[in-house]
Amino acid sequence: MSARIKICGFTRPEDALAAANLGADAIGLVFYDKSPRHVDIAQAQAIIAALPPFVSVVALFVNASREEVESVLAHCAIDVLQFHGEESAEFCRSFRRPYLKAVRVQPGTDLAALAAQYHDARGLLTDAFVEGAHGGTGKTFDWTLIPPQLPLPLILSGGLDEHNVADAVARVSPAAVDVSSGVESGKGIKSPSRMASFIAAVRAAQHSISPV
């Protein structure tokens, strides 16, 4: 299986279209108003409208209320929910949509227990633990903290870029990789050349692992 690629934190339709044309499988929209990559519903609708078919749209929340999540679902064509805060499994599954649970990994994080807790998630997204931040930090974490066999698909995230993603794919064999800062020219502004280099690095790493 080739690693799928999600690029997160779009604020402009043209960047999302460029990502899709370069081969990204999914784009992420941040509905968290403390993020520099935050989008409102109107911005999200414009970004989604720019996408070609078969690119998944992931809506990201940090400890949002039920009403906030439902409002986004009512107004935007969202394929997958991504929860980046302390949301319970019961809350995550209550929307009856595919969801990802993000986990900020540090020594002592029990990923196997979290995979059991969020067993109906489409995947566990592992991100770096940075005090006071919920994501989008551009920081990596110690990938050896990831157990070799998790019962959920692993989406590797946190500080990935065009220089380290091939090594990450070779070491961790994730089901997917997720990137935000590492393909930007500024907060929320995605660089087409960095996105192209990132995607090429993932594909090259995959090819060297399984050439056919």
Ligand SMILES: O=C(O)c1ccccc1NCC(=O)[C@H](O)[C@H](O)COP(=O)(O)O
């Ligand atoms: O992107 C943000 O600003 C953000 C803020 C709060 C919670 C999550 C956020 N992003 C979530 C993502 O999926 C990022 O892609 C992930 O954290 C990795 O970010 P980076 O290390 O910058 O590649």
